[in-house]
Amino acid sequence: MSKKLLHTPEGVRDIYGKEYAGKLYVERKIHDTITSYGYEDIQTPTFEYFDVFSREIGTTPSKELYKFFDKEGNTLVLRPDFTPSIARCAAKYFMESQESIRFCYLGNTFTNTSNLQGKLKEVTQIGAELVGDDSVEADGEMISLVIEALKNTGLKQFQVSVGQVEYFKGICEEAGLDTETEEQLREYISGKNYFAAQELLAQKEVPKPYSSTLLKAADLFGSIDSLKEARESVHNQRSLSAIERLEAIYRVLKLYGVEEYVSFDLGMLSKYHYYTGIIFKAYTYGVGAPIVKGGRYDTLLRQFGKDAPAIGFAMVVDDVLEAVQYQKAPLPHGMEKKVLTYTAADYVQKLQEAKESRRQGIPTLLVRQ
Secondary structure, three states, X not given: OOHHHHOOOOOXXXXXXXXXXXXXXXXXXXXXXXXXXXXXXXXXXXXXXXXXXOOOOOOOOHHHOOEEEOOOOOEEEEOOOOHHHHHHHHHHHOOOOOXXXXXXXXXXXXXXXXXXXXXXXXXXXXXXXXXXXXXXXXXXXXXXXXXXHHHHOOOOOEEEEEEEHHHHHHHHHHHOOOHHHHHHHHHHHHOOOHHHXXXXXXXXXXXXXXXXXXXXXXXXXXXXXXXXXXXXXOOOHHHHHHHHHXXXXXXXXXXXXXXXXXXXXXXXXXXXXXXXXXXXXXXXXXOOOOOEEEXXXXXXXXXXXXXXXXXXXXXXXXXXXXXXXXXXXXXXXXXXXXXXXXXXXXXXXXXXXXXXXXXXXXXXXXXXX
């Protein structure tokens, strides 16, 4: 047999034993918290039509999708992200409903990228989506849910950073930037490539007051007090309304009692263009990337024929587990099981003992001597 067959492709791996027990534990703790808020489970297909994740919808770039064809010639993709799939489901099954809908999900996502930086191409995500509620209270519920879920896994040291896409868009609109320039600038700032952002603004001859404000936005982060400086940096109503929304969300989070885990970042932007309002990411020690990403996407469902606001988040279970291990939070050491050995002479007796133990809920291993 070829040795190659014993190895996995680049970007994927096997997981078993104690590590897998830890992963299942983390999944269960997060899921318990989500369902305690009244969210119901939903399962969507592992692959969808290509158009569900198209550029128009604003999700993963085509070159990063795993694409293949069905027998009719339709282009299909392995899901890189759950949110568009959930939006499709909400539009299909709840088209006429005016009530808010709460979904939660668990499954694997697939991203075909060579820029791994130690990350996997296949990861497990767990998350929640709240459709049909555009209120500040819904924003606060979602962020509180993230914090409580992470705490339930045993994590203590983490921070949820909250931004507002409309703040940045308001400055771009006031500066007269076209859509292409805005998207390019958004990509540079979200990637913290400030030199490229500065060069782009210079090439487009954006007036200095606006270019300075756009670049300054990337440095506006910190506690609730940082929003005061953000307010003083702009004059357009769109950006000012974004600040007012963040302040209102903070008041809700104080009612939940989770404000100590929250900071603000007006330079936070996302590669997912479907985000329309607040966006947030959770960071912790031991992991070099956000372990949670989420935000409001009030126009995404229109792509599927339903006009409804929505907000949601996704946690990468693999990264949360890594953080839990790094912070030495307690994890199960694998399955505790009873072991019964048998010989040909006492097999019938030992089998009956094993059956009784299993009936009592005790994992029992029957091993021949």
